[in-house]
Amino acid sequence: MRFEHPATFNPIDQLKVIGHPTSRIEGPLKTTGTAPYAYERHDVVADQAYGYVVGAAIGKGRIAAIDLDAAKAAPGVLAIVTAENAGKLGKGARNAAPLLGGPEIAHYHQAVAVVVAGTFEQARAAAQLVRIDYVKGDGKFDLAAERDHVSVPDPKIGGPADTAIGDFATAFAAAPVQLDASYTTPDQGHAMMEPHASIAAWDGDRLTVWTSNQMIAWGAEDMAKTLGIPKENVRLVSPYIGGGFGGKLFLRADVLLAALGARAAGRPVKVALQRPLMFNNTTHRPATIQRIRIGAERDGRITAIGHESWSGNVSEGEPDMAVSQTRLLYAGANRMTATRLAALDLPEGNAMRAPGEASGMMALEIAIDELADKLDIDPVALRIANDTQVDPEHPQRRFSQRQLVRCLNEGAARFGWNKRNAKPGQVRDGRWLVGMGVAAAFRNNLVTKSAARVRLDQQGRVTVETDMTDIGTGSYTIIAQTAAEMMGLPLDKVVVRLGDSDFPVSCGSGGQWGGNNSTAGVYAACTKLREAITQKLGFNSEEAVFADGAVRSGNRSVPLAQAAGAGDLVAEDAIEYGDLAKTYQQSTFGAHFVEVGVDADTAEIRVRRMLAVCAAGRILNPKTARSQVIGAMTMGVGAALMEDLAVDKRHGLFVNHDLAGYEVPVHADIPHQDMIFLDETDPISSPMKAKGVAELGICGVAAAVANAVHNATAVRVRDYPITLDKLLAGMPV
Amino acid sequence: MTRVSFDVNGETHQLELDTRTTLLDALREHLHLTGTKKGCDHGQCGACTVIVDGRRINSCLTLAVMHQGDEITTIEGLGTPDGLHPLQAAFVEHDGYQCGYCTPGQICSAVAMLAEVKAGIPSHVTDDLNAPVRLTNAELRERMSGNICRCGAYSNIAEAISEVAGRSA
Incomplete structure (x- = not known):
């Protein structure tokens, strides 16, 4: 199905099932521990051996020699795979550094060996006996030190390295009010609860992997490419994923080493990356240095806005596109952005929840707060004054929907923003200094092809198959709701099967594109199935109504169970998009409001209240969508207050590479969270009239926390995370 | 290898285990009770929490052979998809x-x-x-x-x- 024109009325608009806060259909499995995750598939293949991964102990250099004798002789060892004996390996199109290092080492904890043994304990013990001599090379590990030795990248996504509209330099120089400030964001880790894990089994030259991966087709393709085997020979299965956040978008070392280990051992092998390896072995969100310059009239209107960002990566790695939102969020005739990339030898930087906007909004939305201070204008009012309904770079391009102003106004009213004291450091509640902060939320809505297959059986059940994944986002449930709505069935008559490369290729889970696109693909397949049913029954497809488990036309009504006839009726289709994404700018919007308390003596920061108001197209399931947003708000609190992969600049590693050292929010850090969606449908985005929502929630929230801390203390911290040591010296006495 | 026996969700299990086996791996890899999750294997995340003799513990931080005669409750023992706790x-x-x-x-x-x-x-x-x-x-x-x-x-x-x-x- 081609989607070329804005959607008109369609079966989804009935909202009998769609739009309801349905509990997750897989909820009883997840809460009873019966949903099967990758490493626990005892059911799929017998005789599984265990792989234990050895990571490189240097940040840059090469292996001089490996001594495997002691490890090979250890009890239970079946095989040890290193780059020396793995055979020729290619590299996935989406991997920068090779997944199996040696002799060259690209980064710390790059996998250099997998030890396969009969039990986990044997594999772990033998792995300690692998002796590796390294020759350390000179690596570059310090972004700030490399800032003046950068290249102009050619980013694959997120726009060109340089953008310019009007005359930024002149307009900024002439502006009566100017802000010129620099901000830094640290390296951050995904830290999903389920480690990267895989079971691999060979049947002749055919490989099946049960793994934990957000993008099934990418994984299968890159696995085939890395192993040098045909793509048809790789099957990838991933029905349950214990969190991803971008960290499981790609083929990673666990699945490759499981496949290589299984080939070497001649039996199925399972591998989970050990938690202390994950932070350096896999990808992370790269640190940024950002400079923002804004020139404004005294009434608050922005006349010049410039955003520059520096980040680093390994060879072939991409920059963090922290400037992205600055091209679209606020009006202003004169604009510039610049993205620069330093060659660093730290682990590979890549996508993490809302790549680009998450880092960029952390800086931009403090800058707007600082500008409001300079102008003596309320920060909500300043944002409203600079709203734009068109793409500021291409004024003929309208936003398909843009309710930022309503988000801000409604949020301010609900949060009690009018009680905020604009003068910082004034409000006390016992030992706490109390402050409120606001930030806009912004993230683009991406449309991409997505396919599904639907089957109607003689029990009147519809089974949906697509390689779409559910990484906690609620895919199972909204896909079931979509099929139920389209076919006029109750939810329990729909079966959803996900995450298998044998199924039609979907959009997968990433970039908050999963919900809208995968359900639109199911919509397309169901439309085809409806046609097949009406055709078979000789009904006029224009008049046919699918409701209450039957199809009706005129005074004829046939239960769907009968319509299938002797065999199953199967339909497969994909949603494919025309150029509506070019003619309109499709984005999602929100406003974050945060209240913090800062201990007047210790500068300990506690988040006391949080509210997000979001406008993101039709909300297919308000319960699961809300969870996406509050979860992102939680991760945003982490970004604001604690998350920081500490770089050892001598040896080139993230030092705090486990869940004790890399602090993420826990229960005690997060208060009750309020979150509401504005009523919105966006017929430009897809037949579902929905948009992405899972990443919108993290964009801006860290800045809202930062602005609240400033309002509480009058101390402005521009280097994340905001920890008490950065406040103490400036605290009000 | 050492023999150990304990009750899991009301059922007695006799196991012969490598003494290095954690309670978590005994549950997941030997008894195939995979509802208990391994998130970090270092007592940092809580995903492996089970109830032993009424107290919650991180099952990754304790060896299986230390639990002779103990009564262990895992998520599978609390309820089933058709009969939720x-x-x-x-x-x-x-x-x-x-x-x-x-x-x-x-x-x-x-x-x-x-x-x-x-x-x-x-x-x-x-x-x-x-x-x-x-x-x-x-x-x-x-x-x-x-x-x-x-x-x-x-x-x-x-x-x-x-x-x-x-x-x-």
């Missing part, structure tokens, strides 16, 4: 999870935590050690902080637990 039902209703990987640990932890409160065991945030413990918002959040949820479902988890505990979050 009240906390399991409350987690579904309040969407107290997303990816589901920390969920069994959260639920086992919450079951034992509510029992600790009932037994009057104080926590780091208990103001008055002589008064009965009240499950305030601060108490609930402090006591559950050993169970990380990276999806960030804390606000919903607190509501699910509160509903079962008969209070508002």
Whole structure:
């Protein structure tokens, strides 16, 4: 199905099932521990051996020699795979550094060996006996030190390295009010609860992997490419994923080493990356240095806005596109952005929840707060004054929907923003200094092809198959709701099967594109199935109504169970998009409001209240969508207050590479969270009239926390995370 | 290899184990009770929480052979998809999870935590050690902080637990 024109009325608009806060259909499995995750598939293949991964102990250099004798002789060892004996390996199109290092080492904890043994304990013990001599090379590990030795990248996504509209330099120089400030964001880790894990089994030259991966087709393709085997020979299965956040978008070392280990051992092998390896072995969100310059009239209107960002990566790695939102969020005739990339030898930087906007909004939305201070204008009012309904770079391009102003106004009213004291450091509640902060939320809505297959059986059940994944986002449930709505069935008559490369290729889970696109693909397949049913029954497809488990036309009504006839009726289709994404700018919007308390003596920061108001197209399931947003708000609190992969600049590693050292929010850090969606449908985005929502929630929230801390203390911290040591010296006495 | 026997969810199991086997791996790899999750294997995340003789523990931090004769309850022992424990039902209703990987640990932890409160065991945030413990918002959040949820479902988890505990979050 081609989607070329804005959607008109369609079966989804009935909202009998769609739009309801349905509990997750897989909820009883997840809460009873019966949903099967990758490493626990005892059911799929017998005789599984265990792989234990050895990571490189240097940040840059090469292996001089490996001594495997002691490890090979250890009890239970079946095989040890290193780059020396793995055979020729290619590299996935989406991997920068090779997944199996040696002799060259690209980064710390790059996998250099997998030890396969009969039990986990044997594999772990033998792995300690692998002796590796390294020759350390000179690596570059310090972004700030490399800032003046950068290249102009050619980013694959997120726009060109340089953008310019009007005359930024002149307009900024002439502006009566100017802000010129620099901000830094640290390296951050995904830290999903389920480690990267895989079971691999060979049947002749055919490989099946049960793994934990957000993008099934990418994984299968890159696995085939890395192993040098045909793509048809790789099957990838991933029905349950214990969190991803971008960290499981790609083929990673666990699945490759499981496949290589299984080939070497001649039996199925399972591998989970050990938690202390994950932070350096896999990808992370790269640190940024950002400079923002804004020139404004005294009434608050922005006349010049410039955003520059520096980040680093390994060879072939991409920059963090922290400037992205600055091209679209606020009006202003004169604009510039610049993205620069330093060659660093730290682990590979890549996508993490809302790549680009998450880092960029952390800086931009403090800058707007600082500008409001300079102008003596309320920060909500300043944002409203600079709203734009068109793409500021291409004024003929309208936003398909843009309710930022309503988000801000409604949020301010609900949060009690009018009680905020604009003068910082004034409000006390016992030992706490109390402050409120606001930030806009912004993230683009991406449309991409997505396919599904639907089957109607003689029990009147519809089974949906697509390689779409559910990484906690609620895919199972909204896909079931979509099929139920389209076919006029109750939810329990729909079966959803996900995450298998044998199924039609979907959009997968990433970039908050999963919900809208995968359900639109199911919509397309169901439309085809409806046609097949009406055709078979000789009904006029224009008049046919699918409701209450039957199809009706005129005074004829046939239960769907009968319509299938002797065999199953199967339909497969994909949603494919025309150029509506070019003619309109499709984005999602929100406003974050945060209240913090800062201990007047210790500068300990506690988040006391949080509210997000979001406008993101039709909300297919308000319960699961809300969870996406509050979860992102939680991760945003982490970004604001604690998350920081500490770089050892001598040896080139993230030092705090486990869940004790890399602090993420826990229960005690997060208060009750309020979150509401504005009523919105966006017929430009897809037949579902929905948009992405899972990443919108993290964009801006860290800045809202930062602005609240400033309002509480009058101390402005521009280097994340905001920890008490950065406040103490400036605290009000 | 050493023999050990313990009860899991009311059933006695005799195992012959490598002494290095953690209770977590005994459950997951030997008894195929995979509801208990391995998130970090270092006692940092709480995903492996089980209840041993009424107390919640990180099963990755204890060796299986240390549990001769113990009574162990895992998530599988609390309820089934067709017969959910009240906390399991409350987690579904309040969407107290997303990816589901920390969920069994959260639920086992919450079951034992509510029992600790009932037994009057104080926590780091208990103001008055002589008064009965009240499950305030601060108490609930402090006591559950050993169970990380990276999806960030804390606000919903607190509501699910509160509903079962008969209070508002």
